[in-house]
Amino acid sequence: MSGVASAEAVLEVQGVFAAYAAKATALSDVSLTIPAGGMVALLGSNGAGKTTLIKAISGLLPLHHGTLVSGSVRIAGTNITGLRADRIVRLGLGQVPEGRLVFKHLTVEENLQVGAAVVPRAVGRERIAAVYDLFPRLAERRRQQAGLMSGGEQQMLALGRALASAPRILLIDELSLGLAPIIVKAIYAQLRAVRAAFGTAMLVVEQNAKLALEICDTAYVLERGVIVMSGSAAEVAASDRIRESYLGSSGGAL
Amino acid sequence: MPTIRHASRWKALLLSGAVLCLAFNASARAANFESPQDGVYADHIDWGMTADMSGPSSGAQNPWGQGFQDAVKVVNEKGGVGGRKINVLVEDTRYDATAERVAYEKFVSQTPALGTSGMGNSSAQTAMVPLIKRSKLPVVGTYTTAKAAVEPPTPYFYGGFCGFKEMAQTGVGFFTDHLALKQPTVALVHLDVASGKEYAGYMEAAVTARGGTFKAIPIKVVAADATPQVLDILAMKPDFVAIHGVTTTSILVMKAMLQYGINAPAFAISYLGTPTVYDGLGPDAGKNYYFVSCFSPASSDLKVSVALSAAADKFGHSALKDDVNYVAGYVIGNMVADAIGKAGAEPTREKLSAMLNTGYVANTGGLSSELKYTPTDHFGLTALKPLSFDYATKSFKSYGEYADFGKYLQ
Amino acid sequence: MLMQFLASGFMLGSVYGLVALGFAAIYKATRVFNFAQGMLMATGAYLAVTGSVVLGLPLVGTIAFVVVAAGTLGVVIQWLLIRPLAGRPLLAMVMITIALSIILRALIVIIFGGGAQTLRLGLPEGSFVLGSVRISAIHATAAGVSWLCMALFMVFFRFSKAGLLMRATADSHEAAVLSGVNVNRINATAWALGTILAAIGGVFLGQLQVASVELENIGLLALPAVVIGGLQSIPGAIIGGLLVGLIEQLSSGYISPKARDIFVYVPLLIILLVRPWGLFGERELGRV
Numbered sequence: 001m002s003g004v005a006s007a008e009a010v011l012e013v014q015g016v017f018a019a020y021a022a023k024a025t026a027l028s029d030v031s032l033t034i035p036a037g038g039m040v041a042l043l044g045s046n047g048a049g050k051t052t053l054i055k056a057i058s059g060l061l062p063l064h065h066g067t068l069v070s071g072s073v074r075i076a077g078t079n080i081t082g083l084r085a086d087r088i089v090r091l092g093l094g095q096v097p098e099g100r101l102v103f104k105h106l107t108v109e110e111n112l113q114v115g116a117a118v119v120p121r122a123v124g125r126e127r128i129a130a131v132y133d134l135f136p137r138l139a140e141r142r143r144q145q146a147g148l149m150s151g152g153e154q155q156m157l158a159l160g161r162a163l164a165s166a167p168r169i170l171l172i173d174e175l176s177l178g179l180a181p182i183i184v185k186a187i188y189a190q191l192r193a194v195r196a197a198f199g200t201a202m203l204v205v206e207q208n209a210k211l212a213l214e215i216c217d218t219a220y221v222l223e224r225g226v227i228v229m230s231g232s233a234a235e236v237a238a239s240d241r242i243r244e245s246y247l248g249s250s251g252g253a254l
Numbered sequence: 255m256p257t258i259r260h261a262s263r264w265k266a267l268l269l270s271g272a273v274l275c276l277a278f279n280a281s282a283r284a285a286n287f288e289s290p291q292d293g294v295y296a297d298h299i300d301w302g303m304t305a306d307m308s309g310p311s312s313g314a315q316n317p318w319g320q321g322f323q324d325a326v327k328v329v330n331e332k333g334g335v336g337g338r339k340i341n342v343l344v345e346d347t348r349y350d351a352t353a354e355r356v357a358y359e360k361f362v363s364q365t366p367a368l369g370t371s372g373m374g375n376s377s378a379q380t381a382m383v384p385l386i387k388r389s390k391l392p393v394v395g396t397y398t399t400a401k402a403a404v405e406p407p408t409p410y411f412y413g414g415f416c417g418f419k420e421m422a423q424t425g426v427g428f429f430t431d432h433l434a435l436k437q438p439t440v441a442l443v444h445l446d447v448a449s450g451k452e453y454a455g456y457m458e459a460a461v462t463a464r465g466g467t468f469k470a471i472p473i474k475v476v477a478a479d480a481t482p483q484v485l486d487i488l489a490m491k492p493d494f495v496a497i498h499g500v501t502t503t504s505i506l507v508m509k510a511m512l513q514y515g516i517n518a519p520a521f522a523i524s525y526l527g528t529p530t531v532y533d534g535l536g537p538d539a540g541k542n543y544y545f546v547s548c549f550s551p552a553s554s555d556l557k558v559s560v561a562l563s564a565a566a567d568k569f570g571h572s573a574l575k576d577d578v579n580y581v582a583g584y585v586i587g588n589m590v591a592d593a594i595g596k597a598g599a600e601p602t603r604e605k606l607s608a609m610l611n612t613g614y615v616a617n618t619g620g621l622s623s624e625l626k627y628t629p630t631d632h633f634g635l636t637a638l639k640p641l642s643f644d645y646a647t648k649s650f651k652s653y654g655e656y657a658d659f660g661k662y663l664q
Numbered sequence: 665m666l667m668q669f670l671a672s673g674f675m676l677g678s679v680y681g682l683v684a685l686g687f688a689a690i691y692k693a694t695r696v697f698n699f700a701q702g703m704l705m706a707t708g709a710y711l712a713v714t715g716s717v718v719l720g721l722p723l724v725g726t727i728a729f730v731v732v733a734a735g736t737l738g739v740v741i742q743w744l745l746i747r748p749l750a751g752r753p754l755l756a757m758v759m760i761t762i763a764l765s766i767i768l769r770a771l772i773v774i775i776f777g778g779g780a781q782t783l784r785l786g787l788p789e790g791s792f793v794l795g796s797v798r799i800s801a802i803h804a805t806a807a808g809v810s811w812l813c814m815a816l817f818m819v820f821f822r823f824s825k826a827g828l829l830m831r832a833t834a835d836s837h838e839a840a841v842l843s844g845v846n847v848n849r850i851n852a853t854a855w856a857l858g859t860i861l862a863a864i865g866g867v868f869l870g871q872l873q874v875a876s877v878e879l880e881n882i883g884l885l886a887l888p889a890v891v892i893g894g895l896q897s898i899p900g901a902i903i904g905g906l907l908v909g910l911i912e913q914l915s916s917g918y919i920s921p922k923a924r925d926i927f928v929y930v931p932l933l934i935i936l937l938v939r940p941w942g943l944f945g946e947r948e949l950g951r952v
Contacts, residue, residue, distance in 0.1 A: 058842070089844030101839035103832050105946070114832045117825060118844040165844055308770075310878065312778030446922055474921040476881040478679075478869060481672040482917035485665060501780045502873045509872070513791040513800040533782035534874045538789065 009033045009074075010169045010201040011057070011093075016071030018049075018056045026052045026066065027225045034169060034201050039191070041212035041233065042205045044222035045245070050205045051098065053222065054173050057203075058095055059085035076168055090118045094167025094200070098174040100158040104147030108138050111146050111157055115164030123166055130197060131160035134190055152183035159187065163194060169201040170194075176208050184208075188215055213237045287600040293367040294601055298339045301326075301590060302361035302370030305397065309348030313501055314525050314579045315374050318397050319344065321574070321583025322371060322590075324565045329591040336599055340591060343367055351378035358382065362389045368594065369394045369606060371414070371586055376400035376449060379411075386410050392607040394593060395586035399633060401452075407632040409611040414586045414625075416524045416548035416638050418449070420663055422456035422496070424546045424638040425521040427662030428653065429494045430464055433519075438466035441487045443480070443507050444498035446472040453498045453523065463664075473503055480506035488514050495520035504531045508539040521545055527641060527650075528577045537645040544642045548623045548635040548656070549585060551576040553649035558620030576650060581621055589616040589625060623656035636663060669913045671797045677909020678807040679865050681902040684889035685814055686861030688901035689821075691890070692834045693854030696746060696757050701862055702883030703765035708734060708863025709870025709879055710772055713781045723786050730863050738859030742852045769877050780874035787871060806868035813864055814902055817857065821898060830854060862886075885912075888932045894945025903944060907931075 011034040018027040027049050034040045044050045055061045056068050059080070072081045080088050089095065103111050112131060116124025132139035135156045141149060146157055155175060162170055172191075176184040192215060194200055206212035213219060219236040221229040229236060236242055286296045293300035305319040306312045323342055330339045343365060345357035354375050361367040373379060374397030386393060387408050395414030396403075403411045430438045440461045444450035454470040461468040471486045484507065487495060495511070495518055497504050504526045511520070519542045522531075527545030535543060552559035552566070552575035559575070562584050566575040574580035593614065597606040615626040623637035637656040644651045687701045698704075711733050715726035745760050788801040821827040833840040833850045840847055862883065869879055885908050886901075893904025908928055915923040935942060 060838075060841070063838070063841070084846075085841045086844050086846045089842065095842045097839070097842050101836055101842065103835040103839060105835045106828075106831060110828060110831075113825075113828055114840070114843050114845065117829060161843060306778075308773050308778050312773070313780050313876065316778045446920070472921050474916075474924070476878060477921065478872070478882045478885075479672060479676050479913070482669065482913060482921070485668060485917065500878075502876065502878070505873045510800075514798055515791075530780050530782060530874065534780070536784065536789075 008035050010036050010038070010076055011203065012072075012074040013053070013057065014072050014074075016053070016056055016073065017069040018052055018061060018066060019069055020052075020064070020066045025069075025225060027056065030071070030222070030225070030227055032220050032227065032230070034203055036168075037195060037199045037201055038218065039195060039202045039204065039216045041209075041216035041219040041236075042203060042222060043209050043212065043219055043236075043242070046207070048222045049225040050222055051173065052225070054171055054203075054205060057088075058093060058171060059083055059088045089165060089167075092166075092168035094162035094165050094170040096155075096158050096162050096170060096172045096175060098177065100151075100154045102146040102154050102157050102161070104145070106146055107143050108146055108149075108157055109142040111161050112138075112164045115161035117165075119164075119166045124164060127164045127166055128160075131163050134163075134193060134197070135160055151179055152187070155179060155183075155187060156190075159190075159194075163198070163200070166198075167200060169203065171203050171205070173205045174207065175204070176206065176211065184211065191215060209237075209242065289600075289602050291363075291366050292602045293361075293365075295338070297337075298341045299335070299594060299601070300341050300343055300365065300367045301594075302343050302345070302357070302367040302391075303372045304345045304347045304354060304357045304370065305372040305374055306349040307344070307346040309346075309350065311349045311374065311500070313530070314528070315349075315372075315397060317528075317571075317574045317577045317580040318374070318583035319372065320569075320571050321580035321585075322587040323583075324569045324571060325584045325587025326591065327569060328561075328565050329588070335591050335594045336601075340594070347375070349375055351375055351381060354378035355382055355385070358385065358389070358391065358393075362391045367391065368601060368603060369590070371395040371590055372397050374398050379403045383408070383411075390603060390607070392603055392610070394606075394610065395589055395634070397582070398449075404632045407611075407630060409607040412610055412627055412632045413634040414589070415582060416546075416635050417633060418453045418523070419456045420548075420636055420638055421523050421546050422453065422460045423662050423664060424659050425496060425544075425640065426457065426460040426464065426466075428546070428640045428659060429519065429521060430466075432653075433493055435493050436465075438464060438494065439490065439492045440466060440468050440494060440496060441490050441492040442468070442470045442496040442498065443473050443483050443487075443503065444470060445475055445500070445503065447475065450498050457496055473499065473507075475500060475503075477502065477506060480510040483507060484510035484514055484516065487511065487516060487518075492518055494518050497522040497526065499526070501526065501528070501531055501534070504543065505534040505539075508535050508543050511542070512539040517542065519544060521640065524548065524578055524638070527551070528579065529573075529643075530577075532643040532645075540643060540645060544640050545578075546638045546640050547578050548638045549578045549581040550621055550652065551578055551581060551641070551650040554641055554652045555620065561619065562621060585616075585618045585622050585625070589618070592616055636660075665917070667795070667797050669917045670910065671794075671799060672803065673910035673913035674906065675799075675803040675807040675909070676912065677906035678810040679868050679905075680885055680889055680908050681905025682810040682813055683862050683865040683883055684886040684893070684901040684905040685817060685898065686858035686865070687886045688890050688893075688895065688898055689817070689830075689854050689861065690858035691895055692898070693830050694742075694746060694851045696761065697754070698858070699758060699761040699884075699887075700741075700765035700768065701858070701886050702880040703768045703877075704734075704737075704859050704862040705866035705869065705883030705886075706875075706877050706879040707737070707768055707772065708866025709783060709875035710776060710781070710866075711863055712785065712867045712870060713776070713783050713875045716783070716785055717781070726785060727867075730867055731860055734860045734863035735856040738856035739852045741859070742848075742855035746851065746855065747848060765880065769880065772877050776875075778877075780876035783867075783870040783875045785867070785871055802868075802871060806872065809864065809868070813861060817861065818898065820857075826850075826853060885928070888928050890942075891932055892935050892943060894942025896946060897942060897944040900942050900944030904942070 013032045016030045019025050112128045204212050213233045216233050219233050306315040326340050347353040361370050369392040376398050379400035380402040392410045394412045399413035442457045444454050458468045471483045473483050521544040524547040527547050532540045552563050597609045610627050613628050618625050637660050639656050640653045690698050711730045715721045715729035791800040829845050889904035889908045890901045893900030911927045912924045915927040
């Protein structure tokens with residue numbers, strides 16, 4: 001299995017087993033590949049192991065008393081398994097965490113500057129300008145304290161902060177959580193614009209399978225820590241299993 | 255280790271059997287007296303010493319402890335006392351009354367000592383008077399002397415430092431005459447603790463006895479600044495100032511007086527006549543700073559301090575020989591050795607305290623004023639003299655002999 | 665008289681503010697309530713003794729030595745004691761800082777002896793009269809340098825990249841990690857700066873009196889200062905320090921030296937009861 005890292009793949013997860021202290025295995029033999037510029041959906045019910053996989057990729061498992069038992073994670077061919085989370089970010093992994101986690105006491109501009117701190121100054125300035133183009137709302141509020149903004153605006157800011165670091169790949173965790181559907185739609189629409197503008201690959205973790213399958217090229221389905229299905233978004237959306245468990249008759253969330 | 259020696263000796267005695275033991279004792283008695291419960295053995299004597307060696311008042315008490323031990327080392331090098339070396343058991347009590355009591359009880363029975371010195375904590379002394387009377391382990395030569403420990407005198411307690419009352423009387427008397435004042439106006443800056451209030455009482459008595467005006471100005475032990483105190487002094491315009499406190503107190507008060515242009519001289523209690531204070535003050539603030547002491551810093555009288563200087567140099571304490579606290583420890587160390595000698599060839603706690611109680615005069619070689627105990631006075635030192643530091647010659651300067659200032663004492 | 669008290673209170677308060685600012689920097693970045701701040705201040709005085717007396721450095725050299733040594737000490741403390749305990753309960757961290765202050769005290773006593781050390785850096789002495797107020801040159805220098813250091817820190821904190829990352833880390837540790845911030849380095853920087861600020865305060869207090877381990881007790885006045893000003897607020901720490909200085913002078917001037925403790929700690933209790941986030945702190949929003 002050596003030299004599997006293709007030049008094409010931006011993110012390559014191979015045979016990852018992960019566990020939390022004193023608990024059963026949370027991930028077993030999970031593999032997935034995201035090609036350059038690819039948008040990949042990661043689907044699964046609550047507790048399927050989506051967040052664990054995200055943490056295993058981003059290097060945050062140790063912070064939550066978890067361990068990556070075996071397997072490897074590569075970004076653009078570089079093995080990042082076991083590296084510190086902040087180093088992984090500097091190697092090109094942008095994160096839009098669940099719950100947004102913006103810097104509440106900093107202004108919008110400062111939030112973006114923290115994101116841009118990992119890239120050269122000129123790149124950062126360019127990136128921040130591009131973020132303001134993508135989200136004019138943020139440009140209007142650049143001097144506002146982030147904690148005082150609405151949930152949708154904070155979500156835009158979290159996305160913008162990740163983009164400001166010029167990532168090769170974005171991990172987007174439960175973006176729609178707690179937001180009005182119309183705002184979610186608007187932000188998702190901007191994800192395609194992001195890809196068009198920067199060619200950034202994305203791994204989109206979403207409970208709202210319908211929404212994710214609409215915008216992504218391919219999808220993986222995780223159940224009890226195991227990848228049970230993968231394929232093009234259309235294939236996955238068409239499968240009976242998915243229709244029953246995730247899309248439902250109404251086609252709505254959950 | 256004295257404890258181990260002590261234990262193995264007893265074992266040996268037990269093993270030798272009752273008859274043999276009696277015979278041994280009888281024959282050894284004259285030449286090789288032992289009394290382990292008094293800390294007295296054939297070749298050495300255990301003696302206790304407690305001081306704050308690393309705590310809040312260690313700046314003053316540590317030099318005292320060094321002086322004491324250096325004096326004993328010299329005595330031991332010359333063969334000890336009556337063929338026995340003095341083994342000093344040091345306990346660092348960190349200015350803690352409980353630690354003081356624990357150490358004393360340890361010297362009573364656990365590692366018995368013939369006597370103990372130091373105990374530089376007057377509240378501990380006051381609290382321990384009943385214990386000392388009961389245990390009968392003599393306390394000889396203390397770093398400070400609580401009134402309750404010597405009034406009325408007990409055969410088991412003997413002071414070893416200049417007294418606050420005498421400091422106040424000598425300082426007030428000297429400056430009143432020196433400045434040719436009729437009725438002195440005097441300000442005292444003192445710590446707001448028990449000993450500070452006691453000193454304020456003596457100062458007030460000394461000043462009012464001369465028809466003068468007196469004001470006591472309290473300051474905290476941990477002060478960052480003496481502006482409020484010195485503004486009080488400024489308002490009062492005293493002829494001279496007195497200081498009771500710690501090293502920092504002297505430095506803050508003298509520096510602030512310089513800042514506010516108060517040119518009155520100040521005299522401090524004996525403990526504060528140290529090179530550290532004069533160093534910290536520098537010549538500008540230090541030229542007005544005096545202290546009264548019953549011990550002489552080495553440089554104030556080079557003739558009498560030859561042996562002291564040699565000892566300090568030999569044991570790496572050259573920097574301390576101008577510190578009155580070191581001199582005090584050195585004097586008491588020598589006095590202890592001398593007193594043990596005078597307690598006879600077979601010293602015990604009882605013989606030692608009986609000897610001191612009937613009347614004893616130490617030969618301090620001029621390093622201090624007369625150090626003597628009488629059946630009615632166990633305080634030890636009474637006379638003091640004023641001193642100051644001459645920055646030009648880097649030596650201490652005294653303003654007369656101890657005897658010259660006895661007239662100020664009542 | 666009043667003007668005189670206000671002036672000397674302001675000058676002393678400036679030094680307290682400096683030490684309190686160091687405390688707040690450490691607390692804000694690492695959430696460690698540093699009981700060793702007072703001892704770090706005393707350590708600063710001894711570093712100055714080392715530089716000027718032991719190494720015989722001139723004034724500028726001594727200052728550089730104190731800054732470098734204190735910064736290094738801060739980094740070492742963070743690296744050795746604070747970092748391994750990250751995420752532990754508050755009590756463990758508090759115990760660590762108390763142990764640290766005891767260890768520092770013991771080290772100082774072993775190296776320098778228990779007695780006080782004279783510290784003379786050749787800073788201007790003497791005094792001058794300003795209106796009706798008499799000001800000592802050394803107090804004025806101390807206040808001036810304190811304000812300069814505080815201004816430098818504010819500029820660093822507000823406008824530099826490292827300052828931005830420090831504020832970000834203070835805001836949310838996890839978000840900072842996810843944004844690629846090397847949180848350990850930021851925390852080490854905070855400890856270095858906090859230690860340097862305390863040490864500079866110690867250099868001046870040591871110069872005003874003597875270098876002694878008892879300076880710790882003066883340095884610990886930074887604690888009520890920051891609690892009154894607001895644990896989370898950088899300007900609050902400075903103003904808290906000034907207030908403590910003014911309260912100290914006015915209460916010992918008009919009432920008695922003992923009164924200082926009452927007038928410093930009673931407001932502390934009132935603040936904790938009615939406005940726990942301090943005069944200038946912000947109420948924690950959302951979390952906790």
